[in-house]
Amino acid sequence: MTIQSLLASQLQTFFTQEFQKDIQSFEFQQTRKEFVGDITLVVFPLLRHIKTNPAVLAEKIGEYLTSNVKEIEGFNVIKGFLNLELSSAYLSDVLNKIVENPEFGKLPSNGKRLMVEFSSPNTNKPLHLGHIRNITLGYSVSKIMAFAGYEVFKTQIINDRGIHICKSMLAWQKFGNGETPESSGMKGDHLVGKYYVEFDKAYKKEIKSLVDNGLTEKEAKAKASILAQAQQMLKAWENGDEEVVSLWKTMNSWVYDGFEKTYQTLGVDFDKNYYESETYLLGKENIVDGLERGIFYKKEDGSVWIDLSDEGLDEKIVLRADGTAVYMTQDIGTAIKRVDDYNIDNMIYTVGNEQDYHFKVLFLILKKLGYDWAENLFHLSYGMVDLPTGKMKSREGTVVDADDLMEDMTKTAQQISEEHGKLDGYDEELKQKLYKTIGSGALKYFILKVDPKKRIVFNPKESVDFQGNTGPFIQYTYARIQSILRQYQWPEHQNESAYRPEEKERELLKILDQFPSVIEQSANLYSPALVANYTYELVKSFNSFYQNISILSADTEDQKYFRVKLSMATSQVIKTAFGLLGINVPDRM
């Protein structure tokens, strides 16, 4: 039970007794630094129920709480704000709650099953910076939801079929000379991506020569033989042509191996993969079924549509004239299959905001098809990651590759570490691991600390900061605490009730106390940014404490004990919080 809910229930009693009013909600906030007190009740909203002078009412409430709630030991009133002071006993007890429970902040199970989709790559090219935002965000949300009481299943939908795949395959056949990841030493996804680019080059070259021979650009595009061959290949694939399917399987497996390595570097994993090639048929069945029930309608050319103009949206195609599936068809099938497979109550789709419209339509269609769980689908929409020069485009080679970026981050971490020179005598293998922890921590935190809705402009030249509000800043604080813990000898017995925390200590305790409610909020809003910013605030407060007050050479044993314990609790919460962001913390740095 948080202090706020405890106070709320006391206040309810107070208002029933004193004014015969049943008031449900109360507005609390942290007391601002310039005033005395820890938690503040805003009295203004209560004036709607009770017509009186706010200061007088605040005074009354303050007296009641101070004498009836042992956690409150004092108060003051400034205008309509009632500032309450928490008792030292309550604050000290926060420490015990944390230290005794390694999972402090975790909310009890709510019995709900939730699937979180993220990453969702195409199998024709490697992952890039955009995927990193997606993966970091989706993975973190899945961790937060699990910590907030859901049973979570992490998944990705792999877009493993379509013309784009055939382009890579065709180019490999034409120009590859049998090159494999083994023969070239290239990571599988990069190898396949290379041929995707090769295709585009050959295609452009062919168009250019056609245009040079007097065709218009449009005619040239229609006539280009290499594209026609790719389309041919797609048809062959759909007809189950053995050779094509076998090549498809081989090249996809190269890509999967490559993705797996990237996921390992990023420290993420999935409970289940879905493949578009396995779900699009189910989608089609549902379209046919919905057509019979009059939810969809057929146009003269045979294509199937849904009319959503009553809902303020447009008409949307759900099946092509030639009967093949579109993106929507497949997503309908995938959603239904997932609910069948896992009996889930909720689902989160981590997908960029360019698809806001798509998901609006998807959820509406599922609802119209009569699936009541459609109400519980959520599109976790996030802003694009752009370069200073504009949008990233794979075909034009302007992408920031995920593997390259991770490597760069690790290198930067190494360089900065060496400048600091604090790791002398540390094992080389551990050092390498540490650089990865710091590098990826910097990148992930950089992404997660901002509101998902916001667009990120990423400048590869300026790279990611390691100072200020950053991942390494927080990791550094954690490492310093570990150093203290290594140096402290815990006493056998300790009488701890007597200690009264000082100002900096109280600050820290109050922030620690908020952790469970931060979890709750961030789960409600699907926002890792709240966890990130909370952690930052906690660390700021700790650093101020650390820098201004001596821990290991405190005046008394009691004080020393209390301060070490406070440090330990802080580091524990940092570790938990960073775990929810998918970031590791180091013992040294």
Place this chain on the structure above:
RNA sequence: ACAUUUAUGGUGUAAUGGAUAGCACAAGAGUCUUCUAAACUCUAAGUUCAGGUUCAAAUCCUGAUAGAUGUACCA
């Protein structure tokens, strides 16, 4: 054209309708014979514009301006 979304110091960001808008980077001034200075302490600088609602607006409403995205038989 319509829809969605964003707009906070020089830059990047924070703020369940609540007190004097918080923080970092960059700038300036300090702090290592004491637990790791990737830190700490201090200074300077900000809510796009015009109306409205409210005891109270960065936050809600209307309009304008600027950017991003979407409204494809692409995924």
